[in-house]
Amino acid sequence: MAIDNKSLGIISSPLKTKKLYLATQISLRVLAVAFTLAAALLMISSKETKVLYSISVGSKYSYSPAFKFLAYANFVAFGFSILSLILVFVLGKREVNSTYYFYFFLHDLIMNVLLMAACAATTAVGYIGKYGNSHTGWIAICDHFPKFCNRVTTAATMSYLGFFVYFILTIISAKQSRQIGA
Numbered sequence: 001m002a003i004d005n006k007s008l009g010i011i012s013s014p015l016k017t018k019k020l021y022l023a024t025q026i027s028l029r030v031l032a033v034a035f036t037l038a039a040a041l042l043m044i045s046s047k048e049t050k051v052l053y054s055i056s057v058g059s060k061y062s063y064s065p066a067f068k069f070l071a072y073a074n075f076v077a078f079g080f081s082i083l084s085l086i087l088v089f090v091l092g093k094r095e096v097n098s099t100y101y102f103y104f105f106l107h108d109l110i111m112n113v114l115l116m117a118a119c120a121a122t123t124a125v126g127y128i129g130k131y132g133n134s135h136t137g138w139i140a141i142c143d144h145f146p147k148f149c150n151r152v153t154t155a156a157t158m159s160y161l162g163f164f165v166y167f168i169l170t171i172i173s174a175k176q177s178r179q180i181g182a
Contacts (some may be wrong), residue, residue, distance in 0.1 A: 022092040029085040035162035040074035042155035048148035066121035073118035115163040138139035
């Protein structure tokens with residue numbers, strides 16, 4: 001026996017649904033802004049210098065293309081997150097054409113893929129930095145540069161959180177654009 005919302009006394013008005021959708025979009029996009037900005041700032045401030053046998057040895061995010069990719073990808077995602085947040089505010093106040101939902105879906109999907117690629121690259125290089133690779137002769141550096149490695153790990157974690165927020169936004173946008181077209 002199927003129970004529908006009307007039999008339970010729950011009435012889902014279009015205005016209530018639109019407000020819930022708008023509140024969800026705004027809160028998730030604010031989270032995306034926060035996570036991507038935090039990840040980018042943490043990554044670009046990741047550096048540590050040690051003096052070993054009177055030789056200064058340093059480690060910076062800019063020494064690794066994967067770490068630079070994570071920083072730049074998060075700056076791009078941050079910028080587009082701000083723009084999409086502004087658009088959600090502007091479009092939330094008026095009746096929206098159904099193609100706008102599809103554009104949000106495309107935006108969210110592109111940001112999702114960008115952050116996923118940056119996270120994957122950083123995780124691979126970070127793993128080698130933490131554990132090394134005895135087969136290729138790469139030594140682990142995290143035991144020598146713990147501050148640097150902790151900041152990179154935190155930046156990668158923030159970027160993963162941004163990725164998950166955009167993953168949720170992609171699903172919501174896909175569902176919304178599908179409902180409008182039907």
